[in-house]
Amino acid sequence: MPVFLAVWVLLIGSGVAGTVWYTGQVKAKLTQDIGNQTSKQITAMQQNYDAQLKQMQTQFSGELSKVQGKVDALNELLEFTKDNTNTKTDNSNKLYTQLSEVEKKLAELQKSLDVLK
Template sequence: MDTNTVYETRSAASHERNRQTRKKGLSVPLFLFFWVLLIGSGLLGTIWYTDKLKQNLTDQVNQQTAQQISAMQADYKKQMQELTTNFNGELGKIQSKVDALNELLEFSKDNMSSKTDNSNKLYSQIAEVKKQLSELKKSLDVLK
């Protein structure tokens, strides 16, 4: 019976060691699994959060850009209206000068005696009108 007791003692001790080894062996992979799971969920959470921040930032930039574009369009329309008004005013002034020239021409036809004076005045006024007309055409080209 002595050998049986030694065998049983050895068997019980080896069985106890096997059980402790299994516990240790099982706890390390389980710990590593949870550790990897924790790191993976942290990475996925970080990626989701940065994407959400990127989307919010993009939306804000788009909104600001749209506001700036609409403000620029309103300013552009206002400037175009002012330029058109100024152009029409200048055009009206030139029209009145052309009418005055026509009257002067009619008057010069009636008064043939002082032909050279009226002719010189007429040429100088025509030159001035042509000059103003070319300036207005340039302004109109710039507007277009």
Template sequence: MSDLILEQRAASQTDKKTRRKKGNRSLLLFFCIWLIIICSGLYGAKWYTDRIQLTIAESLEQQTAGQIAAMQQTYEARMLELETNYTNDLAELKAKVDALNELLTFTKDNADSKTDNSNKLYTQLNEVKKQLNELQKSLEVLK
């Protein structure tokens, strides 16, 4: 009987060892599977955020390009309008200067030495020339 008891004890000890090994293996397998799931989740989240970031960057680039094009068109239109206005103003001033020159020569021919009309016309002519020069300078600055 003692042999039978010893055999039972030895068998129960080997069963415990195999159970522990199986328990350790299943626990290790469980942790490995969870580690794989967590790593794949992290990789998927990174891939998704990169994709979203790329999509947003492309969208912003398109919006910015559109806004820049619109601003450039409005800028060019304003510059063209200002240029035409300045050329019109310069033409008007030139016409006024020519008219004043004609008036000045007419009055100079008809006036005697005692009249002061020619001095007044010269001062007006100088003022108009100053304005013409200022407009030309501002036109050059705009170009």
């Protein structure tokens, strides 16, 4: 009877040890698989983010160039108007107002571009 109990305890003990070992192996495999999937997803998200950021920077650069061209044209027009008038006129005031608005928009676009960087 003691031999039978010893064999029975030995079988139960080896079953528990085998279960613990197998559970550890499955846990390690799942951890590795989840880590691999997570790193792939992070890489894909990073590439997508970089592509979107480059696209937005290109768009903002284009818009800034357009606005800068408008500001330069308005400055030339203002200079021309100043040269052709002796006193301040409504046209001059309108041009200054337009120039001020364009400069504000340019500043906003510059801030947006700085935020993206």
